[in-house]
Each structure stands twice: as C-alpha cells, then as structure tokens.
Amino acid sequence: MTIRDVVRLLDAEILCGEEHLDTEIHTACGSDMMSDVLAYVKDQSVLLTGLLNPQVVRTAEMMDMLCIVFVRGKRPEQEVIDLARSKGIVLLSTEKRLFVACGILYTNGLGG
Template sequence: MRLSDIKRILSATVLCGEDHLDREVFSACGSDFMSDVLAFVKNQALLLTGLVNPQVVRTADMVEMKCIIFVRGKIPGRDILALAEERDIVIMTCPKRMYEACGLLYSNGLRGNCDGNE
C-alpha cells in the first residue's frame, strides 16, 4: 500500500516527507511503547503511535520504518519533525484513535507482523 493511500484512508495530514508519498509499505504496527516496538517489530514499514517525543523517531529509524503516523490529532514539535527529515522518515498526523486507524488500515489490506506469526 502506498503512503498516499494511507493518507487518504486515515484522512491524515503530512507534516514532513510529502515528496515520499509514493513509497510502498507492506505492514504496520501500532504502539505507544517504544520498548515493544524494539522488542517485537521486525521489517515493519509504518508505525502508528500517540506518543510524541524524539524517541519515537529514533526507534522508528532503528527498525527502518518509512513512516510514523501520530494518532488522535497529535502534532509533534519542530525538533521531532527535523529529526524525522534528517532520517528520511515521513511524518503524518491523523484525527482518529489508534484502534480505529489500525482497523481501517487492516480492513483495507495492510497487515501487521509484530510478533512474526502472521
């Protein structure tokens, strides 16, 4: 699924990386616990989270995610956006809660593989 499709499905707003919406992602993970992302996420491409701090970008970078979507309309600060731009990670925000955002993406064909059993 292309990031442009995800943007449309979630009614999201791109905060940085607009020129990378043609990137394709094959799986996603939703979590507010970066330790869980580090421990369980392998080969993910999209992170949905409500946690807004620079550690989210650092974590996403470590597991080679292409995009972070902040749910519940959260807007990261300029420092977080600058860090994401530096690491070539697309940042979006969407008004939906995490449960709904994950459900919409899943029902539109984007699967998760956080535990490796899927």
C-alpha cells in the same frame, strides 16, 4: 498500498516527507511503548502511535521504518519533525484514534 493511500484512508495531515508518499508499504504496527516496538516488530514499515517525543523517530530509524502516524490529532514539536525529515521518515497526523486507525489500514490490506 503506498503512504499516499495511508494519507487518504486516515484523512491525515502530512507533517514532513512529501517526497516519499509513493513508497510501497506492506505492514504496520501500533504502540505507545517504544521498547515493545523494538522487541516485537519485524520489518514493519509504518508505526502508529500517540507518543510524540524524539525517541519515536529514533526507534523508527533503528527499525528501518518509513512512516510514523501520530493518532488522536496529536502533533509533535518542530524538533521532532526536523529529526524525521533529516532521516527521510514520513510523519503524518490523523484525528482518528489508534484502534480505529489500525483497523482502517488493516481492513484495506495492510498486514501486521
């Protein structure tokens, strides 16, 4: 699927990175613990999280991820949005909870 499909499936708001919505993605991971993302993730392109600080964007950047989805209706500070924009990372915000958001993407074909 594309990031545009993620937006539609999660009824998400686009915070930045509109120009990258047609990028193809195949896998995702969900975590609030960035150390675990750095330890266990391999080639996942989407990160779903409830954590809002700039280190979420930096972690995604180190892992070459393309898109971050903030769950539970959370929105980061403008500083975080600007950082993601400068790195070409798409930021989305959805009202859905982490488990539900992951489940929807998984059942629609996104792998782990």
